[in-house]
Amino acid sequence: MVSQSRPVRPEPANFEVFVDTCLRIAAEQDVPLPVGLGDRQAWDEAYRRLRDHTDRHPRPPAPTRSCPPVEPPGSEYEPAQVSVSAPAPAGAVPAGAEAAPRGPLVTRRRIILATPLALAGVAVPLLIRQFGGPAKSGAEASPDNASGDQGYDPAGSLLCPPISPDNPTWSVAFGALHGEPVVIVGRGDGTVQLWDPLTRTARGIPLKHHDKPVFSVGLSSPIAVSASVDGTLRVWDLTADPPASTQLGDRLGGGINGVALGRVRGATVAVSSSDDHTVRVWHPASPSTTGTVLGERLDTEITSVATSTLHGTTIAVTGGADGAVRLWDVEAERAVQVLGTHEAAVWAMAVGAIGDRTVAVSGSDDGEFRSWDLTAPKPGGHTLNRFRVAVKSAAVGVLNGRTVAISGSDDNQIRIWDLATGQPYGEGLTGPDKGAMSIAMGDIGGRTFVVSGHWDGTIWTWLL
Template identity: 25%
Template sequence: MTDLVHEGGTGGEPAATWVVGPGTGWRVEWATDGLITGSGKAATGHADWVRSAATTVVDGRAVAITGADDEAVLVWDLATGERIGAALPARGSVWTVATEIVDGRPVALVADPSALVQSWDLAEGRPLASLAGGAWAAATGVVNGRPLVLIGRQNVPRLSMWDPATGEVVGDLVSDPQVGRIGAVVAVATAVVDGHSEAVTLHDDSTVRAWSLTERLYQGQVAPPTGGNSQRVSLAVAVVSGRLVAVTGTWDGQVQVWDVATCTEVTGRAPLTGHTGPVWALAATVIDPLVITAGDDRTVRVWDMAARRQVGSDLVFPSEVTAVTMASDGRLVVGVGGDIAVLAPHPHARAR
C-alpha cells in the first residue's frame, strides 16, 4: 500500500508530502485514491481540480458535496467516503457549491462561471430550478424567513437574489450611485448577526463591500482596492464576539481580518500568518468561530478567531489546496488536486 498520510510514524512517502496526525491535532478519516492507494477502500476523486466544497445532512446522514473543473459535482458520505448516487451534472468548472434547507429539505446550489446556476433536492436527487448565465460566486442565506441565493457575476457589479425553490429572481442589490462604478463580484459570503442577514462581497478591483440582505441596502466599502501581489483572491465571514468580520486571502499569502461594521482592518492582535503563496481557499464556522485558510503552499491552517490562535499545527498536503470547508461536527473537508480528504480533530487538540 502506498500511503501518503504521515501519522508521525513510518512508511509511505516522506513526511513533507502529507503531514497529518497526532502531532498536528488532526487525524485522517478517509481520502480518495489519489492520496491513499492500494487499500481497496478509497473511492476515486474528481478528474480535475476541486474548486468548491460544502456539507449538509441528508436523511440523517452527514454528506460532503464537491465541485471541480471536470464539470461534475460529487456527493460523499462524510463518515465513510462512499460516493452517494450519480454525479450532479454541470456545464463547466464548478466554482461554487453551497447548501441550504428549503421547506425542510436539504438543497444544493451548483454554479459555474459561464452557463448555469442550479438547485438540487439532495434527498430525492432531482433538480429544482436553474438560472441561465452562470455565476462566478454565489452563497445561500435566509432573508426574512425565505431561503435565497446571492449571485455575483463577472461582468455585473451587483448581487442578484434568486429563489432556489421556484427559480424566481427576487431582485438585485446595487450600490449607492454616488459611489460610482464598483468591480464585478468574484466572491460572496453571508452570515446572520443579531437576527439580520448580512452579505460581504469581494470584487475584481480587490475591494470588499458590505450589504444588508434584510434591508436590501448597500452598506459601504470594507476594504480598499489593491493590486499586484496584494490582490485579494478569497473571502470568508465569521461572527466573533457578536461582530461580523470579513477574512480575506491575498496573492502573496496575507490573511487579513476586517471589522465589517466599522469598515476597518482589525490590527493589534496576533495576525493569521504563515502562508507563502496565494491563499486560494477560506472557510469559516459559525459556532465557536473558526477560520480555515489554505492555498498554493500546500498547507491548511485552522484558526480560533476568538483567541486569535492556530488550532493544532500546519496540515501539509501533496499539492496546492483549492477548496476547504468544515462540517458542523468539526470535520474538515479538503480539496487537493482532484482528490478529497476528510480530517477529524484529535480529542485532545488544543489551540496553540
C-alpha cells in the same frame, strides 16, 4: 504559459517587471508591438484574458469514473448530533456605501471560497460511526497556548482520489440530509456529487448538469445550489434519488464565481458573486426568476461571497477582482460599505462569530489573510498573516471551543488561526500535497469536521 497540472502563477511585481522590460526593449530596439499591447493597461487586460481562458477551458478530461465505495470497518452506531457552524446575530449593520479604488488586474485565479453553509442553530440527530475516542470537550482552550499543541490530530484522511486527469475539485460544502452528515462537491468537469463522510462512500455517481467547472456549492437541507463558469446557478433537490436539478433564472453574461446560502423572511435565498460585475440574490423557491442585483452593477468582477447575520439582518460579504471587501444588506438589497482593500483579487471569503461579534476573513492573490470585525463602528482589516503565495480558500468554525479560521494557500499548506488572538492555532492540517481550492467545516457529534477539495482532484477530511 501555464501547466494545468502544476500552474505557474507569477507574483504581480514580477509580472510588472516583465511588462516594463518588454516595453522598454521594444522602444529601444524600435520593435513594433501587436495592436493593443503598446501600453501597461493593455498588457494587464491581455494577461487577464489569458488567465481567464486558461482556467475556464482546461484540457479535455479523460472519461470520468466515480470513486469506488470504501467499506468502513465494522463498529457500533450511537446517537449523536451534526451541525454546521454559523454565526449568531450581532451588532448593527453600518450604513453608507462607498466606492473602492480600482487598480490594474495583473493576476487571475479561479478559486473557490468556503463559507458557513447552514443556518444558525442547525443541529439534527443522526447515527454516527465512532472515529475512535470520545468526542472532545467544548471547553474553551487557553489563548496563551494558541500557537502550541492543541490536542488534535492534524493528519487527514483521503475521501476520494482524482477521478480523472486535469479535473480539480473546485468546491465543497458540508451539511446534513435526513439527519446524517453529507458533503457535496463540485468539479472541473461540471459535475456535482454527494458523499457520506462517515461511511466514506459516494452517495451516487457524479451528476453533470453544468457545461463548465462548478466553482461553488452551497448546502441548506433539503436543497443545494451550484454555481458554474457557464454563468448558471442550479438548485438541487437532495431528497430525490438521484438528486434532481433545475436552472435558476437566466444564464448570466459572465461566469459565477461563488454562491452562499442564507434566509430572508423565513425562506432560503442564494447570494451569488459573478464576472458580470454583480452581486445577486436568488430565490430557489422561484426557479424561473433571475436573481436581483444588490445595489448596482460594479466596475469589477466579484470573485467571492459569504453570508451571515448581523443584528438579525441577513448580510453578505464579497471579495472583488479589484481587491475590495464589501458589505451588503441582503434583505434591503443594497450595498452597505467597502470595508477595505487588498492589493489583488480576493478569492477566499468566510464569516463566523466570536461571542456576539460577527467576523469575516478574506484571502487574496496578494498573499494576505485578513480578519474583519463587522460589529465595530468602523470595521477594519487585521492581517493574520502575509504569505509569499496566494490564499486560495477559507472557512470559519469552532475548534475546542475557539472560533478559528482555516486557510488554504498556494504553498499547499492548510493552516488554522485563532480569531480571538489573531495567532496560529496548533500545527495546521496535513495530508494533501496539492493546494486546497475549497474548505468547509462543521460539527459531527461534538467533533470539528473539516473537508477540503484540491487542485489535483482529491477530497480530504479531518475529524478533530
